[in-house]
Amino acid sequence: MAGEALPGVCLTSAPRGAGAEPLRTDVAAFLGRFRRGPVGVPVRVEGWNEAVGVFGPPQGPPGGRVPRDGAFATPYALRGFFENGGRTAWVVRVSGPAxxxxxxxxxxxxxxxxxxxxxxxxxxxxxxxxxxxxxIRYQASTVAGPPTVSVRIAVPGEPPEAFPGLPLPEAADRLAASRLVRLVPDGPPPPPGRPGPISASWELTLTGGTGSAPTRGAYEDAVAAQAELPEPALVAMPDLGTDLAGDAHTDVVLALLRSVAPLHDRLAVLDVPPRLSSADEVVGWARSLAEADDGRLLGCAAAYHPALRTPDGNGLRTVPASGHVLGVIARLDGERGAHHTPANAVVLEAVDLAADLPGPQQERLFDAGIDLVRCTRGRGLVVWGGRTLSADPRARHVAHRRLVHLLVRAVRRAAGPLVFDVNSPELRLTLVRAVTSVLLSAFRTGALAGARPEQAFRVVCDDTNNPPEQDPGRLVCEIEVAPAVPMEFIRLRLVLGQDRGLEVIEA
Known part of the structure; x- marks a missing residue:
């Protein structure tokens, strides 16, 4: 857009590009219900105002717990993400037949x-x-110009829109800029030679919009859509516990974890279903997920409880904790790095907990792998836990897993361009240099243990793991990394193949 100009000087401004950045680990994906917006289509938003422009403002009476059309949980969770320091999110609106x-x-x-x-x-x-x-108001041609229509749109709960003086041939195209309506031809051209009125007005009322709760299939489609996005490193489904119950809810959670686990690059933050009111029910829910786990799924999932009470107009609203926690994780990612635990971090823009859990209940939930949000004197609401739902010590800590996610993303970027190179000593040296550069950067930021780089990591890509009799189109590189906390080694295996690209295997 051209700006104000001085003699010999022209000032212009252009919007910042919104391309995906796969190396970032602070980008979240939200799958859930919204007032409006495209259904099943991932949309990238940077900030709450941009999200409102696409998906509409959240609505509903303060104090409501059960979402109703226009008062779903996901918009409030997304707002909590941005209020706690999140910068970028991918949003997938989930809906039933509508x-x-x-x-x-x-x-x-x-x-x-x-x-x-x-x-x-x-x-x-x-x-x-x-x-x-x-x-709609029509004005025939005058000395001031050709015929025009002016359109004003007022939808409950939305800022009104006005489009004055639209040339008739361009009216439909100009209204494509509206966030609320579209103009679609629905009849033949008008008869030629018939004179029109000098002016005319129409008042139209929109009707016939319908909606229904999402099915399991709708959520599974959203899960598949987020798995195709290279950028998100955090995932939440705040409305899932209200929309689905029982086996359907468990099946969608497992579908999400099965889509996330092979990627080794993102963490799912789960909300305890709101219908579960007692510690016994919550522990049973966590146990049901553990029983369905095949040993590798729960390492990419963390659950936070209880829900939060957040300001909403003149009252308070109950909001699942996942959005605010994702914002905390994203904030710490920018301040200290992906390897930093969210435990003991302050939750912003929430004033109370939806449930007051006695000490014995908190202990039971902690033992079951549920991370708590607690209210502490002098600090307010604090994230009280940074563990996944996994019982495996190697996959138990959120900080540990997020370090793996960062390394996998960085290694993919470094090794991806080499997949079509011929397996040779030169390729092995190039790969080792690229991976070592990534690990040195992590070591310098304090993410790795040891006083020297050789104590922090090891990269092996030679004849020991690439014997002469191996398929020449396949190259193996093994990486061992010592995270600063905890001290267990991370072991990754990279396999480059000319016929199947880059595969990352966590040992």
């Missing part, structure tokens, strides 16, 4: 209008646009 609100505009013979009738439709499905008013 219809789109619409109205018919019988325009008639207007000079320059391509069609005699139009459908005015809401931009996305759902009940959010029902009752919306669309005012």
């Amino acid at each position: 219809g789109t609100a619409r109205a018919r505009w019988a325009a008639g013979a207007l000079d320059g209008l391509p069609a005699a009738a139009y459908r005015v439709t809401a931009t996305t499905p759902g009940t959010w646009a029902n009752g919306g008013r669309v005012a």
